[in-house]
Amino acid sequence: MGKPGFRIGIVGSGFAGLCAAIRLQRAGFEDFTIFERAAGIGGTWRDNTYPGCACDIPSNLYSFSFEPNPEWTRMYPQQPEVHAYLLRVVEKYGLRGKIRFGWRSACSMRARPSRSTRCPA
Numbered sequence: 785m786g787k788p789g790f791r792i793g794i795v796g797s798g799f800a801g802l803c804a805a806i807r808l809q810r811a812g813f814e815d816f817t818i819f820e821r822a823a824g825i826g827g828t829w830r831d832n833t834y835p836g837c838a839c840d841i842p843s844n845l846y847s848f849s850f851e852p853n854p855e856w857t858r859m860y861p862q863q864p865e866v867h868a869y870l871l872r873v874v875e876k877y878g879l880r881g882k883i884r885f886g887w888r889s890a891c892s893m894r895a896r897p898s899r900s901t902r903c904p905a
């Protein structure tokens with residue numbers, strides 16, 4: 785059962801957005817939605833498809849700590865493999881139904897020391 789009283793919006797379905805979603809799930813929050821302006825999952829790894837596009841740090845470090853991937857085929861995997869990893873994570877954690885594609889968040893919020901958090905005009 786999710787914690788009541790919070791409705792949470794996550795912007796984007798890249799590594800950061802997916803990580804936020806899974807961490808929220810683990811903390812017991814189920815009432816969240818991921819707003820993704822594009823038509824697919826993966827952010828950087830969805831958009832960059834040029835030949836040779838690859839991760840430049842070792843793959844065992846470029847994955848979620850809670851979701852290690854023993855199936856990396858090489859130390860510096862190429863874009864399709866990283867993208868496939870993110871797609872698998874989405875399915876494993878049941879996130880697909882939480883994502884609204886084609887939604888662009890129009891308002892960002894910043895915390896400023898000693899000032900209230902507000903949406904810029």
Ligand SMILES: Cc1cc2nc3c(=O)[nH]c(=O)nc-3n(C[C@H](O)[C@H](O)[C@H](O)COP(=O)(O)OP(=O)(O)OC[C@H]3O[C@@H](n4cnc5c(N)ncnc54)[C@H](O)[C@@H]3O)c2cc1C
Pocket residue numbers: 795796797798799800801819820821822825826827828829832837838839840841846887888889890
């Ligand atoms: C070719 C390439 C190789 C890289 N290799 C590495 C590497 O080896 N190691 C490393 O640490 N980093 C690497 N990076 C950096 C990489 O971008 C980050 O590691 C990471 O993928 C960023 O994830 P993110 O979720 O923060 O952002 P993104 O992957 O950019 O995802 C943001 C998502 O939010 C969506 N979005 C943005 N604005 C809005 C909005 N207003 N409303 C709704 N949706 C929105 C976007 O469509 C996107 O899906 C690489 C980047 C590139 C381009």
